[in-house]
Amino acid sequence: MKLLIIEDEQALRESMVKYLSYQGYVCETAADFLSARDKLSLFNYDCVIVDIGLPGGSGLDIVSEVKYLESKAGIIIISARNTLDDKLKGLELGSDDYLTKPFHLSELNARIQAILRRRSFDGNKTIGFHEIKLYPDQRKATVNEKSIDLTDKEYNLLEYFISNKGRVLTKPAIAEHNWGDEYAQAGEYDFIYTHIKNLRKKLLDAGSGDYLKTVYGSGYRFTDL
């Protein structure tokens, strides 16, 4: 899977490349409007991550450009502007998602995966991790082809963990992804523990390996290591 990351802030661009490469993507970058447009016209990408405020032009025009080229790439806008107008404008032009700065890299990754999955036409719409398989369309999960009964939140957690497999996920990031921004504001994350405990028990009961690891003090990690 090939991504184009268009962001003028070098440090942020490098962070995204580092995180997303680790997740198995091929990442190319552009730091300004013109080089982004050149790359888009020359190569095919599966997903484009674009900042709105770019030297030389607006990220919104990049969205129009992608649509004009009839590219199949998914588009995620990342912007510091948290206004409804900008979001609506971006979505209207044809972007698939809108992420406000600052964001968790794990959140960006989860969103990219969701878009790629929605856009894949080869029928591969499942997510797998060893014996665990997720069917996002039906929001169902199986272990060794046997369906397990998960609550809505537990399913979301599992999908988020598998999307970010191998990475340490902090409680604030987990809370924000699964329960929304207001929860991160509340500053209390103890309730996450209950949900993770239940999810882990259900997976183990169904015969899966123990992949959901507690990283002492910081959060959780889904890994087979």
Add this chain to the structure above:
Amino acid sequence: MKLLAKTTVYFLSAMIALLAVTGFYLYRQFSREIKNRSDAELLTAESQWINYLQSQADIGTTFIMRSKELSVFPTDAPPQPYPVISDAEDYTIISGTKIPYRQLTHVVPVNGINYQLVIKNSQEQKVALMKNFTKVVLFVFAGLCLATLLFNWIMSRRLWRPFHQSLQKIKAADLQQMKDMRFDKTGTYEFNQLNESLDAMSRKIYSDYISMKEFTENAAHEMQTPIAVVQSKLELLLQDGNLHDEQVQSLLQAEDALNRLSRLNQGLLLLAKIENNQFQAEGEVSFAAITSKYLSQFSELIHQKQLQVETEFTNDFKIPLHSFLADSMISNLLGNAIKYNYEGGKITIATTAHSYEVGNTSRQKAIPPDKLYKRFGNSSELAVKSNGLGLAIVKKIADTNNLAIIYEAGNNMHSFTITRKKV
């Protein structure tokens, strides 16, 4: 006082003074003229009488005559060189008005005999003149009064029309639509000056408003980007398996602080945007519906604290408010009701057609009124988890949308009630 009334009063007071002075002056001139003429008449009468006396004396008789207007009689008094003319002490009454006399007295020798001459002349004319004068002056004054009122009224309607048009425009002015505000050229120099200044002013206000808007958004952009950089770096650092616990804790604390900084920035920007009236109501919002939405969103937190929620939504509280502001207001109030509650506590929410009330149990002391809606006014031990802007935002939303907010505390219960502001 209206300008029209003021100019009329000034004009009329000036008129009264002027008319009084003119009236007095004219009256004095006329009355002197009449006196002179009356005195001349007296002198003529005297010389005729003296002639008459002399002609009578030739015959060798003394003459005595006493009537109301004329007395001639011999006297022992020494002769006087000049006649004395003065106002008489007696008077006649004609149709109820006292009419004084002007009288001439003279002791004249006629053929060796001294005669006392007293001739009186009625001042009837002068009294009539005074009456007429007063009448005329009053009549002129009344006429001027009417003319002034009428003239000013017409003037105010005609001449002040452009002024009133401009005034109407200013009254209806709205920050968002100030761009298209134009004050047209008029036929009056002063109003042109005014309108030009108003034009310049409204353009300035609009451009200031726009640059302020741009500034708030740019500020968000400029600040959120470095925050995003730091956050991404922290997240990457956390992936490092070789970190000590202490280092991990430091990273988490840094991330926590960064989160607060970001929220603080967003909160301050939101306040600025509300102050700039960037959220116009698009329709009525239902407080009951939004509350239900947030209660289900916060269900985990409510569950975790084992809070008991009592809702009373029989009548909905519906007001025109931008949906984003309604969300912000309710999530802040509910968030506080959860945050400052204790385990096993209670939250009560009630809507009526006129009010929305959120109450919660808390071990916190009542918030002093001077700190209640102040930014960063919170001094409680839970302040670490708060960005100190929640109530300031709620208050700002209420202030800019004609809502009143009442805080009550007592009996371990704190409650906020929102009502429409009475106009």
